[in-house]
Amino acid sequence: MNNALRITAFAAALAATFGTAYGVGRSVDPLVAAEDRPAQHGGHGGGEEAGGGKEKQQAAADHAAGGLEISDGGYTLALEKPVIRAGTRSEIRFTVKDDSGRKVTAYRREHGKELHFILASSDLTQYRHLHPVRAADGTWSTSVELPEAGGYRAFADFTPAAAGAENLTLGADLAVSGSYHPAALPAPRAxxxxxxxxxxxxxxxxxxxxxxxxxxxxxxxxxxxxxxxxxxxxxxxxxxxxxxxxxxxxxxxxxxxxxxxxxxxxxxxxxxxxxxxxxxxxxxxxxxxxxxxxxxxxxxxxxxQEGKGGNEGEGKGEDKGEDKGGAGHAH
Missing domain, CATH: 2.60.40.10 (Immunoglobulins)
Structure with missing residues (x-):
């Protein structure tokens, strides 16, 4: 049987499947090795009481991480079309909406940009840091060519200009259609x-x-x-x-x-x-x-500790006009 998974135009309907199989999104239990699985239900070590203490610890841990929610703090990330095709330059359009459904049009600039937009494949072998352009009505757009099919996560890192608004990182699933060949996470190296x-x-x-x-x-x-x-x-x-x-x-x-x-x-x-x-x-x-x-x-x-390591597969994704680096924003 051909090991390649053919993802077709109806991949949008399979987004939940991507999330389950490849660990995209928060609402599913990712299929990863036990030693690689993030600690769940307070699994940060011994000495904790079962129940409420562990749940609070895990909730605090999740709060420290961004991109797990499509909506947070009264704002929602909305991808206009959550499916693109591998190997083809495509336009991604999206908006950030407030709790009343209005598109956000005013942001605070951080590191020279109003919003940082990042794409990562669920196996973490593909990565892009993009700089979308905002239209007057609040619609953001950017072009990208992703060589590998599969499930991806789109991150929007921004701070609304509204008084009292805090920095947010929202995440949404993106399906990239084509022949999908899962890749193993590169081993740690220094x-x-x-x-x-x-x-x-x-x-x-x-x-x-x-x-x-x-x-x-x-x-x-x-x-x-x-x-x-x-x-x-x-x-x-x-x-x-x-x-x-x-x-x-x-x-x-x-x-x-x-x-x-x-x-x-x-x-x-x-x-x-x-x-x-x-x-x-x-x-x-x-x-x-x-x-x-x-x-x-x-x-x-x-x-x-073990883990001060790099990987052997850095060559994926040579510069094709988009940035493929991380935005280590100090918030």
């Missing part, structure tokens, strides 16, 4: 290579505690000390949790222009995460990706 650059990862991503992640960029064995600012910073980072694609807000630290770029981040739970570093050098944006495993808080991972 280095990654992208477009002739070597990036080394040091530091810890910890469950429930902040930690520093330092990434060091070199080329041809020499440190890169003349990184260029991109969206107001020398590096941007997005972290996504394998299984449900929870989106972490990563805070960039002061410094630059290289070779080190550092960030402060807190993992909401144990699990496996994919990190996407975006940096600019000689006028071009490059992306390095890493797989990191975060142990439960009860496991004494220390300062040298």
């Amino acid at each position: 280095t990654a290579e992208t477009d002739g650059y070597d990036v080394a990862l040091d530091g810890d991503l910890r469950a429930g505690r902040s930690g520093e992640l330092k990434l060091t960029i070199s080329r041809n064995g020499r440190p890169v000390t003349d990184l260029q600012r991109y969206l107001g910073a020398y590096g941007h980072l997005v972290a996504l949790r394998s299984g449900d694609l929870a989106y972490l807000h990563v805070h960039p630290n002061e410094g630059g222009p290289g070779p080190d770029v550092s960030f402060t981040a807190t993992a909401p739970s144990a699990g496996t995460y994919r990190l996407f570093l975006d940096f600019q050098h000689e006028g071009k944006v490059r992306t390095a990706a890493f797989t990191v495993r975060v142990p439960a808080s009860a496991e004494k991972g220390g300062d040298h």
Whole structure:
């Protein structure tokens, strides 16, 4: 039997299936290995009472992660057409609506943009950081070509201009039709290579505690000390949790222009995460990706826990006019 799954135009009706099979969305139990599954129902280590305490702990962890909800804080992300075709440049149109159903037309600018739009495949091998354009009526649009079919998650990271509004990251499912071949999550490694650059990862991503992640960029064995600012910073980072694609807000630290770029981040739970570093050098944006495993808080991972690693498959998705880096926005 052909292992390829043919996804046709009716893929929109199968969005729930994608969510179940590939871990897209929040309402399903992702099919991931036990050691990679984010801690559920308070599974952050021993010593917790069963019941309410664990549920509160998990609720707090989920609150720390974004992109799990299509609606939050009185705002909703609405994709105009939740299906596109693999290998074809397509336009994605979407709106953000308030609780009365009106399209939002005013935003606060962060890192030079009113809204950051990110696409990631459910197996975390495809990633795009896009810069959509907003029409006067509040409709956003951007074009993208995704080479691989399957289930994707679309993230909108923004802050409405309304008084008292806070930053939100909303997520919606996107189906990409075509022949789908599932890919395994790359194994953790401490280095990654992208477009002739070597990036080394040091530091810890910890469950429930902040930690520093330092990434060091070199080329041809020499440190890169003349990184260029991109969206107001020398590096941007997005972290996504394998299984449900929870989106972490990563805070960039002061410094630059290289070779080190550092960030402060807190993992909401144990699990496996994919990190996407975006940096600019000689006028071009490059992306390095890493797989990191975060142990439960009860496991004494220390300062040298497993998970300070990159991946072997950084070559997917060469620059085709869209940015494929993370927006590590400091909110």
